[in-house]
Amino acid sequence: MRCAPVAATRSATSTTRSSSRRESVRAGFQAGLPFAVAAGLLAISFGVLARPVMGTVAPIVMSAVVFAGSAQFAATAVLGAGGGAVAAIVAGILLNLRYGPMGIALAPSLRGGTLSRAAHGQAMIDASWAMANLGGGRFDPWFMVGATLPSYPVWVVGTAVGVLGGELIGDPDRLGLDAIFPAFFLALLAEGELRSGRKAIAAACIGAAVALALVPLVPPGVPVIAASVGALLGLSRRNEAKSARGTGE
Amino acid sequence: MMLDDWITIGVLAVATAAIRASGPVLVGGRELHPRLFGVVSLLAPALLAALVVTETLFGTDNELVVDERAAGVAAAGVALALRAPVVPVIVIAAGVTALARALA
Secondary structure, rough: OOOHHHHHHHHHHHHHHHHHHHHHHHHHHHHHHHOOOOOOOOHHHHHHHHHHHHHOOHHHHHHOOOOOOHHHHHHHHHHHOHHHHHHHHHHHHHHOEEEEHHHHHHHHHHHOHHHHHHHHHHOOOOHHHHEEEOOOOOOOOOHHHHHHHHHHHHHHHHHHHHHHHHHHHHHHHHHHHHHHHHHHHHHHHHHHHHHHOOOHHHHHHHHHHHHHOOOOOOOOOOOHHHHHHHHHHHHHHHHHHHHOOOOOO | OHHHHHHHHHHHHHHEEEEEEHHHHOOOOOOOOOOHHHHHHHHHHHHHHHHHHHHHHHHOOOOHHHHHHHHHHHHHHHHHHOOHHHHHHHHHHHHHHHHHHHHH
């Protein structure tokens, strides 16, 4: 998970597309391993939390077919509070809606037919998507697949461990694991996107400000989606050129 | 209620797969107009920054919480400003958070 060297290797190999696919998956797999460990511990805590709500089988099935941490936690919390299926589904969907704009960001880097692109989208989890981001609007989709590969089985097995015997392990928050993902996203921002130009910095600032302002006002999940408006700065490219020529208004 | 659990799981599974497929299916597979690509290319920094904010400062109950986790991420920010590599940055984030919780 040495971020800068990995990114450098990826951009160097991305020119020889077909031969680099296996390399990308392998590099992604290696980069994804530490996050699989974190995902496993998170899955254990999900299993512990979900067992009194849903029993032993349902949480494991949920992890296998939904495979989205925050949505699973949210839906389970709603069910546990007696909120019913509709409220649980809405809570889960809202948290997963961010995969819409994330998928749009990924889309220009995808080749192949509709089915193949739809399948690629299934490999989107936050950390893998973020690691596969090459900056400047480009992604390495096979790196993302590789990075997600170790997390999936660990997520399902970890849930089972949590359901069947999680009390023995104790509270994973004790280890500070919940700080890992935001710190990692911050590191990727600082090392990648924020060095790729003033516009990326401005988009990040707008995204952060919008999310911060909206969280107390709207349901969980919506602030991240709304942060997409920061990307509208991309429209101003032509304006910049205009004002450089002195024709801006 | 058990039926509620299974309905939730089934619908969430289908909806999540559909959402994950939507961007690649609707936007992928063709060259984007340069201005549209300009917008799409800025989605990543905007979304990443939003994830940092929401995962650092907010719990599941939608309330602003500046707690041990925020201290851990702030420490990571300082380490990044001092040009620390990614792995130490993450270790620092988890370590400071765990330490703060142990002391609290």
